[in-house]
Amino acid sequence: MFYNSKKLIDEKVLQQFYFECFMLADAPLRKKLLPEKYLEYAATNAVKGLNPEVRVGEKTDGGAHITDFVLYPMPSTSLSKLNIELKWNVRDFEKQPERFPHYDGRLSKGFVVALQDEDYSPKFVGDNQIPTVYLCPEEFKKWFTKKSYGIVSQALANKTGSKPSRLSGEKFWVVCIVSASEEHYLHHGKPQDIWAFRDNNNPKNIMNILDGDYVVFVRFDHCEPGRAVYPYGAKPNTKYKKSRGGFLQNDQISWAINLIDIRKVNKGYHLNYTTKSPYHGFDEKWLETSEKLPEQKNYTQFITFNKPNGDHFEYNWTCPVGTKLDRKLFTDEKAETVAFVDSVRSSMNTRGDAVEISRSAFESILHLVGTL
Numbered sequence: 461m462f463y464n465s466k467k468l469i470d471e472k473v474l475q476q477f478y479f480e481c482f483m484l485a486d487a488p489l490r491k492k493l494l495p496e497k498y499l500e501y502a503a504t505n506a507v508k509g510l511n512p513e514v515r516v517g518e519k520t521d522g523g524a525h526i527t528d529f530v531l532y533p534m535p536s537t538s539l540s541k542l543n544i545e546l547k548w549n550v551r552d553f554e555k556q557p558e559r560f561p562h563y564d565g566r567l568s569k570g571f572v573v574a575l576q577d578e579d580y581s582p583k584f585v586g587d588n589q590i591p592t593v594y595l596c597p598e599e600f601k602k603w604f605t606k607k608s609y610g611i612v613s614q615a616l617a618n619k620t621g622s623k624p625s626r627l628s629g630e631k632f633w634v635v636c637i638v639s640a641s642e643e644h645y646l647h648h649g650k651p652q653d654i655w656a657f658r659d660n661n662n663p664k665n666i667m668n669i670l671d672g673d674y675v676v677f678v679r680f681d682h683c684e685p686g687r688a689v690y691p692y693g694a695k696p697n698t699k700y701k702k703s704r705g706g707f708l709q710n711d712q713i714s715w716a717i718n719l720i721d722i723r724k725v726n727k728g729y730h731l732n733y734t735t736k737s738p739y740h741g742f743d744e745k746w747l748e749t750s751e752k753l754p755e756q757k758n759y760t761q762f763i764t765f766n767k768p769n770g771d772h773f774e775y776n777w778t779c780p781v782g783t784k785l786d787r788k789l790f791t792d793e794k795a796e797t798v799a800f801v802d803s804v805r806s807s808m809n810t811r812g813d814a815v816e817i818s819r820s821a822f823e824s825i826l827h828l829v830g831t832l
Contacts, residue, residue, distance in 0.1 A: 464585040469604075474744035475528050475546050477603050478573055478595065479510055495571045495583075495591030498542060501531065506539060508532040508659045509760055511733055516543055516562050525562060527570070532755040532787055534659075543570030543736060547822035550592055554585050564589035567805055575600065579621045610670075617671075630672045632667070632670055633814040634800070634805035636666065637679040637719070645677065653767060656742045656759040657812070661787035663765070669763050670728040675814065676825060678804050681784050688713050689805035691792040716784040719830050722775040723765040731760050738764075773822075775829045789828065796824040 482493050490502040501507055509530045516526040528546045533539035543562050547553045553572050563570035564586050571586060576594040584591055604611070635646050635655070649655045655675070657666055669675070683689060685708070690700045693710040700708045732739045733754040740758035741746060749756065768776055790797050798817070803815040 465648070471546065471548065473604065474548065474575075474595075474600070475512065476602055476607075476611070478544075478546055479512065479529070480532060480603075480667065481595075482510060483667065491574075493593060495641060496592045498571065501533065501539060501542070504539050506533055508534050508755060509731070510544070511731065511754060511760070514543075516568060519558060523558065527562060530754075535756055540569055543568050545570065545572050547572065547574045549577060550581065550585060550594075555642050556585070560586040560590065594820060609634075630674065631668070631670070631819050633669060633675045633711040633816050634803040634807055634817055635675055635677050636804050636812055637677055638808060638812045641812055642679065644742055645679075648738070651742060652738035653723070653726070653765040654738045654741075655720045655763050655765070656739075657761045658758055659760055664810075665816065666761060667729050668739065668813060668816075670726060671725055673725045673728065675723050675725060675763070675823065676817075676822065677719070677721040677723070678717055678724065678807075679719035681716040685713070687808055687810060689715060689806070691790050691798050691801045692788045694791045694793045703780065714787065716786045718784050719777045719827065722773060722826065722829070723778050724771050724774055725763055727762075727764040730762055732762055733757055733760050773826065775826065777829075779832055783832070785828070796821040800825055 477482070478493070480700060482490060485493065487502045487504055489509075490504070491499055494501055503575075510531055512528040512529055514527055515524045515529050516530070519525050527543040529544040531542040531544055533541065542596055544552055545559065545563065550572060553559070561567040563572065570591060571591045573593045573595060574581075575597050580595050582592065596746060644656070655677075678690075688700070688702075688708055690713055691710070693699075698710040700710075700713070735747060739759075739762065743757055746752065746757050754760075766774075790801050792798050799817055799821040803817045803821070806815045807813055
């Protein structure tokens with residue numbers, strides 16, 4: 461039958477499985493995705509990211525050798541970059557000895573990732589010079605079952621030019637513009653309809669942002685005490701538990717928002733290591749270097765937005781200078797308001813990672829800005 465074909469599921473699906481497992485893993489889980497020889501790359505602060513489909517050399521027949529991933533370490537480490545090749549079966553790699561120098565140390569270092577085979581899963585290949593990692597087939601099946609709608613949606617989008625979608629429809633996200641990113645947002649991100657996430661932040665949720673989703677950007681006028689973003693308590697003597705013990709009384713907290721933008725995503729989470737516009741504007745110092753090595757780039761994870769076109773869910777903050785939304789507008793009387801405030805606090809405390817909110821919480825904010 462046709463479904464017995466090896467090509468029914470493309471190898472790129474296996475690559476996506478490994479990418480998500482690796483990028484979302486903490487240090488203990490990453491150790492399971494690395495060969496023993498390279499366990500030092502398991503630390504989340506040691507790795508910048510995985511760059512897919514990288515040209516690393518030339519074949520003897522004149523074609524290009526493209527590795528599935530290059531694992532870039534953080535520039536602050538002394539680690540070298542690693543090439544990673546993914547195969548359904550490790551035997552497939554062993555049939556390609558011309559690739560070995562890019563993984564065994566002669567030209568570059570790296571390793572091979574394949575599905576576990578009970579009959580044949582050697583720890584090393586290529587004259588015992590290239591270490592291997594094996595993925596659990598059952599875990600892959602579970603992941604594929606969960607992700608199949610999105611995978612097919614993305615594949616159809618690539619084939620037909622339509623936008624990828626998810627079964628549950630669009631999602632809504634909140635991003636807090638922390639102080640380190642304010643300049644980027646105002647002078648490049650907002651006018652160029654793009655947003656980037658620093659690699660060393662190790663954001664988790666942005667990988668789930670798809671075309672057609674909405675992102676609410678929030679900037680604070682002030683927040684005292686720092687990071688104490690809690691709704692205003694409508695009842696007397698309301699207090700909030702501090703993360704390091706103790707409590708904050710309601711009247712000890714003061715904050716106000718002085719910018720809310722709501723943007724519709726044009727292109728969801730993707731990687732870009734180039735200097736092309738508009739991806740260039742987040743790495744000014746890197747652009748001044750002579751080599752512009754990908755592993756030295758600070759921003760490689762992006763989402764882009766539609767040009768403002770009157771979409772009924774979008775909102776562009778054009779209020780007069782000095783306009784603020786005081787904390788007292790965000791009371792704890794409505795669950796939707798509490799959920800929004802909690803999401804802003806969570807984004808702030810994860811250095812600007814995106815946090816998902818419900819449609820009702822999103823619509824409550826849309827209603828609020830509609831009164832301005």
